[in-house]
Amino acid sequence: MAEGGHYDIVILGGGSGGYACALRAAEFGKRVALIEKDKVGGTCLHRGCIPTKALLHAAEVADSSRESEKFGIKTAFEGIEMPAVLSYQQGVVERLWKGLQSTIAGRKIDTIYGDGRLTSPTSVTVNGAVYTGDHVVLATGSVPRSLPGLTLDGVRVITSDDALKFDRVPSSVVILGGGVIGVEFASVWRSFGADVTIVEMAPQLLPLEDEGSAKVLQRVFRRRGIKFELDTPFQSVSYTDSGVRVVLGGGKELDAELLLVAVGRGPVSADLGYEENGVAITRGFVDVDPLCRTSVPTISAVGDLINTPQLAHVGFGEGILVAERLGGLDVKPIDYDGVPRITYSDPEVASVGITSAQAAARGINVVEVNYPLGGNGKSVILQTQGQAKVIAEAPSTPGGQPGRVLGVHLVGSRVGELIAEAQLIFNWDAEPDDVAALIHPHPTQSEIIGEAHLALAGKPLHFHA
Numbered sequence: 001m002a003e004g005g006h007y008d009i010v011i012l013g014g015g016s017g018g019y020a021c022a023l024r025a026a027e028f029g030k031r032v033a034l035i036e037k038d039k040v041g042g043t044c045l046h047r048g049c050i051p052t053k054a055l056l057h058a059a060e061v062a063d064s065s066r067e068s069e070k071f072g073i074k075t076a077f078e079g080i081e082m083p084a085v086l087s088y089q090q091g092v093v094e095r096l097w098k099g100l101q102s103t104i105a106g107r108k109i110d111t112i113y114g115d116g117r118l119t120s121p122t123s124v125t126v127n128g129a130v131y132t133g134d135h136v137v138l139a140t141g142s143v144p145r146s147l148p149g150l151t152l153d154g155v156r157v158i159t160s161d162d163a164l165k166f167d168r169v170p171s172s173v174v175i176l177g178g179g180v181i182g183v184e185f186a187s188v189w190r191s192f193g194a195d196v197t198i199v200e201m202a203p204q205l206l207p208l209e210d211e212g213s214a215k216v217l218q219r220v221f222r223r224r225g226i227k228f229e230l231d232t233p234f235q236s237v238s239y240t241d242s243g244v245r246v247v248l249g250g251g252k253e254l255d256a257e258l259l260l261v262a263v264g265r266g267p268v269s270a271d272l273g274y275e276e277n278g279v280a281i282t283r284g285f286v287d288v289d290p291l292c293r294t295s296v297p298t299i300s301a302v303g304d305l306i307n308t309p310q311l312a313h314v315g316f317g318e319g320i321l322v323a324e325r326l327g328g329l330d331v332k333p334i335d336y337d338g339v340p341r342i343t344y345s346d347p348e349v350a351s352v353g354i355t356s357a358q359a360a361a362r363g364i365n366v367v368e369v370n371y372p373l374g375g376n377g378k379s380v381i382l383q384t385q386g387q388a389k390v391i392a393e394a395p396s397t398p399g400g401q402p403g404r405v406l407g408v409h410l411v412g413s414r415v416g417e418l419i420a421e422a423q424l425i426f427n428w429d430a431e432p433d434d435v436a437a438l439i440h441p442h443p444t445q446s447e448i449i450g451e452a453h454l455a456l457a458g459k460p461l462h463f464h465a
């Protein structure tokens, strides 16, 4: 292990943002120090994307086994053995973690393990050793947030970090927060047999998604027996003999074994020397310009630490952008509307571009189409329900073709895998007529993208409005 020294780039935090920056910078021949206090891979690999998706896959297997008779297959569902589920989940994480460590080592990046602190605009100190760099990249990520007066005990009032280690299926759970993390855990626990209620302040689940997608998700969740209280603030929680009692605004009480607090994640920026060294911060987030430059010329920041969508692939993109900028390339700002978003619940919700509400708020005239999955052969085979909604600029002349596609919003099993095509459509400024000309393979769910664009271009195939 290196003991202090000078590098081209010193990166503080080895999560998605930090390690992506390190890997790309190394491709430019930069000498890179990657400082990490825990494990490279950060939240996404160890406490986020990967372990939750492993749980969601196990949940899908449980549902398939329960519902197999629907397909004429006889199985006996005998239950969930949580320690075995966790060992599968950990196996996935360990394998990817090993691969990542060897990729980092293979690029000759020095990984330094320990708690780092910014000690000047060009240095980070770890256990007394000083690592100086021509440039420093801050990538210390985020941690679960709570609400004022709500104490997390890790046993009955827990965060997603605790939930991922739970070695039994709770009998009942109240989930505070109907965002991505809350909805994904609701889906897992319901499939595992728990009684689940989500409490959400906003008028819909997944408040950042299109209202139409949320409505479909809510309908399917209701059918699955997942309860939710919308437009409802949390008031208090107290302990009972068997768990917790959650009191909601309006006085309603919910008893459950657990309260999962999933009200968002806050940036890790306190007491790390950032402000002392001139790095401007707003509400904990490091301020950056569109090229991830902070208020200090020698310091950049990426990932959950800055106020951009808290997604691993956003961290990758920002890390790469900074590395390429420092490598002398002419980089362009990220268009965050063009970043795909997926909630991996059953059903999945996936989107790119803007929602109908955002189009209205920006004063853009649009045309829209909702293509139901019931008209798609593969979706009927899978027995999934949902829809593909596509939003495009309204035609500029009466009877003309719609303009650019502005948003694609999908709901249904496996639709997350379809959003990559929608991402190309949005980011390459395609118009419905361009996409309508592309022949999609039959029978696949990708046809819902083709069909929705055919309909918008005025030539619907398997669609009746």
Ligand SMILES: Cc1cc2nc3c(=O)[nH]c(=O)nc-3n(C[C@H](O)[C@H](O)[C@H](O)COP(=O)(O)OP(=O)(O)OC[C@H]3O[C@@H](n4cnc5c(N)ncnc54)[C@H](O)[C@@H]3O)c2cc1C
Residues within 6 Å of the ligand: 012, 013, 014, 015, 016, 017, 018, 035, 036, 037, 038, 039, 040, 041, 042, 043, 044, 045, 047, 048, 049, 050, 052, 114, 115, 116, 117, 139, 140, 141, 142, 160, 181, 268, 272, 302, 303, 304, 305, 309, 310, 311, 312, 313, 314, 315, 344
């Ligand atoms: C339950 C859950 C599910 C998620 N699912 C998805 C998903 O499906 N898809 C998706 O795109 N995103 C998902 N996310 C979000 C994703 O995990 C984050 O957006 C991503 O990890 C952010 O990367 P980052 O590098 O900014 O921060 P992090 O991954 O948090 O990494 C920061 C790193 O910095 C280290 N660090 C912090 N302080 C110091 C210090 N002082 N010294 C040294 N090291 C330090 C930390 O140990 C950590 O490893 C999920 C998150 C959660 C919690």
